[in-house]
Amino acid sequence: MNIKKILTLISTFIGGFLLTINLSTHTPTTVVAQSDTKILISAAASLKDVMEEIKPLYQQSQPNVDLSYNYGSSGALQRQIEQGAPVDVFISAAKRQIDDLEQKGLLIPNTRTIIAKNRLVLIVPNNVVGITSFYNLKDGKIKKIAIGEPRSVPAGQYADQVLKKLNILPQVKSKLVYANNVRQVLATVESGNADAGLVYATDAKISNKVKVVVAADEKFHSPIIYPIAVVKRSKNPDVAKAFVQFLSSNEAKAVLKKYGFILP
Known part of the structure; x- marks a missing residue:
């Protein structure tokens, strides 16, 4: 009986030790992933001032997300995505570029929306x-x-x-x-x-x-609209979707309105 008790105690000790090692090994990895989430937004050049002002507003609620921007003409940004650029979110100044990417299957379905209009x-x-x-x-x-x-x-x-x-x-x-x-x-x-x-x-x-x-x-002229969508190649699609949703928030709308954009 004593031998059985001793074996039971040893088994319990070993099991607890292994569990401790397992937890200590995996917990930091999760934390690192949460604090090192990066997304790249390719945006039409006309949005530069708006996007720069929106960045700190977004990171107040999402401090673990690192936003990076890539500005240019919508056509050039489209070509970069087609050539494999690691873009998470694309904001165009016209629907044609978004249409082309959607037809080529390069966007995540049902993530497309319009965030603003212009003159x-x-x-x-x-x-x-x-x-x-x-x-x-x-x-x-x-x-x-x-x-x-x-x-x-x-x-x-x-x-x-x-x-x-x-x-x-x-x-x-x-x-x-x-x-x-x-x-x-x-x-x-x-x-x-x-x-x-x-x-x-x-x-x-x-x-x-x-x-x-x-x-x-x-x-x-054609309607001047700014469609946005999440790129299928995104490594952080959930975070990218959350950013797209944020651009429809009252905070983001206030910034767009401040710079003269027309809300859809």
């Missing part, structure tokens, strides 16, 4: 006078007009549509200078390297070096 405006440097409409772009004193590259920059696509609808593209085509994203368009006009440019209302709002001449009639 297209004609801008000129502050010292330019006498420009009151799009038709003035035909005037001889307007030498260069900056727009985004229509094939990859949604703002350029919208600008091209407007110029065609107004039947002035043939007269101004030789004046067009193309930029890789809408913020480059803004910078070109700010520096005086272009006499006019077409950007989003939100881009014009952040600059004190340009003024808005007129907003394009929305019937002259």
